[in-house]
Amino acid sequence: RLEKIWLAVSLVFIVALVASIVYGVAGMGVGTVGDTGQQLDPNGLDQTRFADPGGHWVDDDHYVVNVVARQFLFQPGTQEPIMVPANTTVTFYVTSPDVVHGFDVVGTHLNAMVIPGQETKLTTEFDEPKSYGIVCHEYCGAGHQSMAGQLIVV
Ligand code: CUA
Incomplete structure (x- = not known):
């Protein structure tokens, strides 16, 4: 027993x-x-932020998207759309591992230069579900004209 x-x-x-x-x-x-993820040119860049680009919730009403702009695509954005929630504070952190790019969400006030080794921070809130184009508006090389992507607010 x-x-x-x-x-x-x-x-x-x-x-x-x-x-x-x-x-x-x-x-x-x-x-x-x-x-x-790929290694980025440092200069004080937050390596962990951009090691695995994409979006995630930081709390109940704040969504963060980390984007790498490179010759000649946005990651995410070009090969797959960036998806963000409506009626939520959304912060984009954008960086470049190569040359200067632009991050322009067409039809919004989101429009900024992206500088190698630095973070560009943009915060906004989208009122309703909608799809937007993203374009690079800084000349960045032979593929500049084709450097575009998509942002979908859901
Ligand atoms: Cu990237 Cu123009």
Whole structure:
């Protein structure tokens, strides 16, 4: 009878041990997702911000989108649209790893230069779901005319 109790207790410990290992591995996996991005020219640039470009919630009413502008695309934006929520404070951080670009959300006041190794910060709020074009308005090389993207407010 005592043996059965000890067996049960040791089983609980084994399950707890396995659970903690699985939890630890899963936690580490989440932590390393951002490390797969490209290296950017530093100059004080926030490497973690742009290692894995894209959008995420920072709290219930604030959404952040990290964008890399490079010859000749916006990442995200060109190959996949930037998706942001309506009626929410949205902050864009845009950087460039190569040359000066522009970040112009057509038909809005969002329009700024993007300088290599620096963050351009733009904050706004969209009233309603709508689709916008994004263009680069600074000459950045042979592909400048084709450097464009899409922003979708949902
Ligand atoms: Cu990038 Cu013009």
